[in-house]
Amino acid sequence: MYASTVSSVLTPARAFTSSALHAVASGPSTRSESDPLDRCGTIVRIEKNRSLYYEGDEARHCFRVRAGTVRLCKITEDGRRQIAAFLTAGELFGWADRDAYGFSAEAVTDVVVEKFDRRRMEQAAAADPKLARHILTLLSDRLASAQSHLVLLGRLTAAERIATFLVDLVKRQKPTPANSGTVELTMTRRDLADYLGLTVETVSRVMNGMKRRRIISFTAPENVELTQSAALERLAMAA
């Protein structure tokens, strides 16, 4: 099992060791039994900060994350960047795009993905209802996630956005007793800012503010502990 409907966000992911590969597969809404997507695609490894594809590229393939974190982003002419999603194990991307990809896909960490030919995929889905059903579920999850993200960007304050992000992050990671209340931020402050519709400076200020008020704590910027998750959840009220 797996928490279920979280909204946005990601999950830690160790890295690029070969052992990272087996550590996966069933993302949100995937029965652990038979995975109808298994063996349809090819495994691809991408190094941290490399692109899987660029916005505007012909959308020939779609992907599912096996390990690591992928970001979907778009940059305007004048350099403003928005990250639409951080994707982790089990999540599908590159499907909704029509002719060309609408966003670039980049590896936040070293990443392992399954790569599918979309044309072939659609044929397979036409033949196998179970597969179609599965894709539908994965896609639904992406939509639900994007919609929560809309509320965050449209109506929440900086503190609320960060609280929401952190809370979602904890909810999403597999609940091991070890990491309860701790999250590993695999992305930089800049990534965070571009996901949350803020600037690096604001992210930094707000997070250190929370740290001063002992709502969270961290020694390294990428290792955050939710000291008072109750206080955070109060801030994150809007979903």
Add this chain to the structure above:
Amino acid sequence: MYASTVSSVLTPARAFTSSALHAVASGPSTRSESDPLDRCGTIVRIEKNRSLYYEGDEARHCFRVRAGTVRLCKITEDGRRQIAAFLTAGELFGWADRDAYGFSAEAVTDVVVEKFDRRRMEQAAAADPKLARHILTLLSDRLASAQSHLVLLGRLTAAERIATFLVDLVKRQKPTPANSGTVELTMTRRDLADYLGLTVETVSRVMNGMKRRRIISFTAPENVELTQSAALERLAMAA
């Protein structure tokens, strides 16, 4: 290039006359030939400003718009509202929601929708690949639209948001020679504001500013003409 990817937005919709009913069905990405969703659902009429369902309701049904405009929205405890989408003829909603609806659905205008039982729908989709394929397409469109909306909310200025909205609106309406360059805003300024992540006042100010600079013109607030769509498109550069 790849025109296709429109983003958000809606379409006018006369109203509630019985004649409004035949005026429809094939939305984005629906072949006019055989519509696999036809005759699966029941036709329902909803009056302007009535709710189809509320956020939190058990998600038993999904819907497709036949005529009119539907808004999906969420309200925080303290009254902030975000509209995730304006839906018009041919567009599907209420599918991605897991147990409970994540957003309320309300009629912006008098509306005609097709209502589908989701459980039955999933069975039908399992049996008929063509149907599954169709739903997948409708859902993909919703995701692509939401993702563009994320960029708008996260990174665009007020003027850019409004320009983008208007441009999308024109692109989307069926190109009759009559209405070219003219859009009918079926929603109030408040709806607009809540969709664009702004306040009513800002929407009003920016629109009247554009009017003064002769980029757009309108006598009634709901009937906007894009006098210089080139200037608007320049503002709307980010998609």
Add this chain to the structure above:
DNA sequence: CGCCAGATTGATACACATCAATTCTCGTGG
């Protein structure tokens, strides 16, 4: 050790929100 990207911190600016009136529009009833 020194470099450099990332993170933090401070001072200041500005876009948009907020608060507060009007004005406009339209439906209703006298």
Add this chain to the structure above:
DNA sequence: CCACGAGAATTGATGTGTATCAATCTGGCG
């Protein structure tokens, strides 16, 4: 037909949350 009321839109004065500009600090790595 017109006065009335009420919600919608506009307009103005002011406030503020976050961006911007500008150092400085930190930690990993060659």
